[in-house]
Amino acid sequence: MFPNKLWLENNISGSIGVIKDNSIVLLVSRNTLPKKRSRVPTKSIENYLRESECTMGISRNFENLDEFLQYYAQAATALDLCRNLSPNSSLCSFDDFYLTNIYRNILAKSVGNDFMDSRLLDILSYDKINATDYLYDLYLYLVTGCSVTKTSAILGIHRNTVNYRIRTICQLFSLNLKDPETVFALGLSLRVYYFKNEQEKKKINTDFL
Numbered sequence: 001m002f003p004n005k006l007w008l009e010n011n012i013s014g015s016i017g018v019i020k021d022n023s024i025v026l027l028v029s030r031n032t033l034p035k036k037r038s039r040v041p042t043k044s045i046e047n048y049l050r051e052s053e054c055t056m057g058i059s060r061n062f063e064n065l066d067e068f069l070q071y072y073a074q075a076a077t078a079l080d081l082c083r084n085l086s087p088n089s090s091l092c093s094f095d096d097f098y099l100t101n102i103y104r105n106i107l108a109k110s111v112g113n114d115f116m117d118s119r120l121l122d123i124l125s126y127d128k129i130n131a132t133d134y135l136y137d138l139y140l141y142l143v144t145g146c147s148v149t150k151t152s153a154i155l156g157i158h159r160n161t162v163n164y165r166i167r168t169i170c171q172l173f174s175l176n177l178k179d180p181e182t183v184f185a186l187g188l189s190l191r192v193y194y195f196k197n198e199q200e201k202k203k204i205n206t207d208f209l
Contacts (some may be wrong), residue, residue: 049090139190
């Protein structure tokens with residue numbers, strides 16, 4: 001651990017580190033970084049971390065040392081999410097995972113699917129009864145910025161089929177996808193829902209192994 005700390009201090013200009021709970025906490029002066037760069041590590045540092053079987057969590061920049069604990073938590077959160085979602089990465093920036101962190105925080109305070117817009121629960125029930133996949137169709141449509149072209153490419157179906165499905169969904173469940181508030185509410189709910197599903201799948205696979 002100590003040789004790793006020394007290597008990082010010597011290769012990241014303006015940095016000073018301490019060893020805490022079997023981890024290295026590194027403070028880096030932003031004044032020593034190249035302009036227009038918020039991330040400290042270079043390719044050589046990334047390679048070093050990989051060879052050393054280490055992972056680095058990176059917080060956002062901050063000005064006041066009194067805020068250290070908040071930004072330390074950001075780095076720790078980035079590290080935790082990275083290990084679960086991107087285990088082959090050696091560098092984990094909080095900015096790359098802040099949305100995922102929002103989803104996780106929403107789920108932590110939710111019971112069942114109560115984080116979901118009620119209209120989506122209706123679609124979910126409809127899909128189960130009718131063996132359709134309208135919820136996923138709507139999810140792809142919204143996360144692609146309501147792009148019929150991108151949605152059709154992902155699903156491997158014709159644009160006209162996507163248009164028909166989205167039109168049917170809107171008619172069946174009285175959705176107005178021209179309303180920004182509706183698009184935001186549905187989009188956030190669906191992102192959290194599919195994030196939750198992915199995490200449950202990983203847990204099932206881990207438990208099975």
